[in-house]
Amino acid sequence: xxxxxxxxxxxxxxxxxxxxxxxxxxxxxxxxxxxxxxxxxxxxxxxxxxxxxxxxxxxxxxxxxxxxxxxxxxxxxxxxxxxxxxxxxxxxxxxxxxxxxxxxxxxxxxxxxxxxxxxxxxxxxxxxxxxxxxxxxxxxxxxxxxxxxxxxxxxxxxxxxxxxxxxxxxxxxxxxxxxxxxxxxxxxxxxxxxxxxxxxxxxxxxxxxxxxxxxxxxxxxxxxxxxxxxxxxxxxxxxxxxxxxxxxxxxxxxxxxxxxxxxxxxxxxxxxxxxx
Numbered sequence: 001x002x003x004x005x006x007x008x009x010x011x012x013x014x015x016x017x018x019x020x021x022x023x024x025x026x027x028x029x030x031x032x033x034x035x036x037x038x039x040x041x042x043x044x045x046x047x048x049x050x051x052x053x054x055x056x057x058x059x060x061x062x063x064x065x066x067x068x069x070x071x072x073x074x075x076x077x078x079x080x081x082x083x084x085x086x087x088x089x090x091x092x093x094x095x096x097x098x099x100x101x102x103x104x105x106x107x108x109x110x111x112x113x114x115x116x117x118x119x120x121x122x123x124x125x126x127x128x129x130x131x132x133x134x135x136x137x138x139x140x141x142x143x144x145x146x147x148x149x150x151x152x153x154x155x156x157x158x159x160x161x162x163x164x165x166x167x168x169x170x171x172x173x174x175x176x177x178x179x180x181x182x183x184x185x186x187x188x189x190x191x192x193x194x195x196x197x198x199x200x201x202x203x204x205x206x207x208x209x210x211x212x213x214x215x216x217x218x219x220x221x222x223x224x225x226x227x228x229x230x231x232x233x234x235x236x237x238x239x240x241x242x243x244x245x246x247x248x249x250x251x252x253x254x255x256x257x258x259x260x261x262x263x264x265x266x267x268x269x270x271x272x273x274x275x276x
Contacts, residue, residue, distance in 0.1 A: 005236045008033030011084035012235070013077065014091045015067060015128055018045025021147060021192065021227050022093035028228035030058035032236070034089060037080035039063040067094050067124050077131040086139060089235045090132040093147045096120040097162055106160050114161055121165035126172060129187070133180055141184025143235040146173060147227075150193040150250035166191075170246045177244030186243040188234050193222045193250025217252035 007029055017026040018040025030036050030053040038053070038060050040046040046062040053060040061083045065076035081087050097103065098120060101113050129144050136142035149166040156163035169189060176187040193216065213221050230249055233239055248254060 003238070005032050005232050005238060007089070007232070007236060010034045010088040011037070011080070011086045012089035012091065013037040013039065013063070013080045013087060013132065014093060015039045015076075016094035017091075018042055018049055020093075021224055022091070023049050024224040024228035025091050025093065025231045026060070027052060027056075028225070028232045029089065029091075029235070030060060031056065032232050035059040035061075035084045037061055037063045037076075037084055039065055039067070039076055041066050067128060068120060070127055073124075073127050074131050077128075077135060081135050087132065087135045088139075088142050089145070090128070090136075090142070091145045091147065091231055091235070092125050092128045092132075094124060094128070095147065095149070095162075095166065096124075097159075101161075103158050105158060109161060117161040118165045118168075121162060122168045122172075125169055129172075129176060133176070133185055136185050137180070137183050141186075143186045143188070144176070145231055145235055146187075146189040147231075148189045148191045148246060150191050150248060150253055152191055152246075153248060153250075153254040154256075173246065174244045181243055186240070188243060189246035190227065190230055190234065191246050191248045191250065192227050193248075193253040212253070215253065215256045216250070217255055220251050222249055222251055 010033070012029045012034040014022050014026040014029065014036060016022040017038045026036050026038055026049055036053055036058065038046045038049045041064070043062070043064045046064055050060040050062050063076050063079055065072040067073050067076070077087070098116050101117050125146055129146070132144055146169050148169045149163065151159060151163040152167035152170050170191065173187045173189050180187060213219060227249060230247065234242065234247065
């Protein structure tokens, strides 16, 4: 006997899916049978992932939008519903450290840093969730999954605002789950450990990445496809009794007491990268 994760007949929107974790989630959901709305701020990246999905026999449409714009978020979700015919699954993967804003001592953060980082992580994610929930309510249910961070479960020196914003999402999902549960909507989060996404690969030197890996009980980083497999499960009917939870996927890093705690080997994120 085999048990398969089946998303056949479903439509899924994955934000920030032109690269990194989002791309892998889009590919795996498509392999499980879902039609995919591929969102990215970069048209070429969205088109490339759509082409990958179609080459494997799946269905996908590009949804180019800058999710920092409230109206663009509403338009993106409406376009996903219009082009795919429905919205059953939403994976909110966008998270940013705006250039010049992140990876610096807490005392160097100023008001603009706080407002920008929280807006582009917590507020942006919440607005995506609001627009998605609005459509799911009218359709009788769905699943909203947020990608947060393992940084929310331990001290995060030199990255404190980002970690705080992501931790707020871990709590936000509990309120959303209670409010939206009676309408058939499940709300979840998964919190990855260090994963060499486009942004992280830019921000970490090889030495820092190696030191973080060595500090985990499993002595490894988290792979993109491992997160995608979990997302595919959590948004499926096999997990239909799970809501209001955040799932930590960090190779045991939260148990570590030897994680590097200084800013050596860190630099600011590149301009234009908004996917995790």
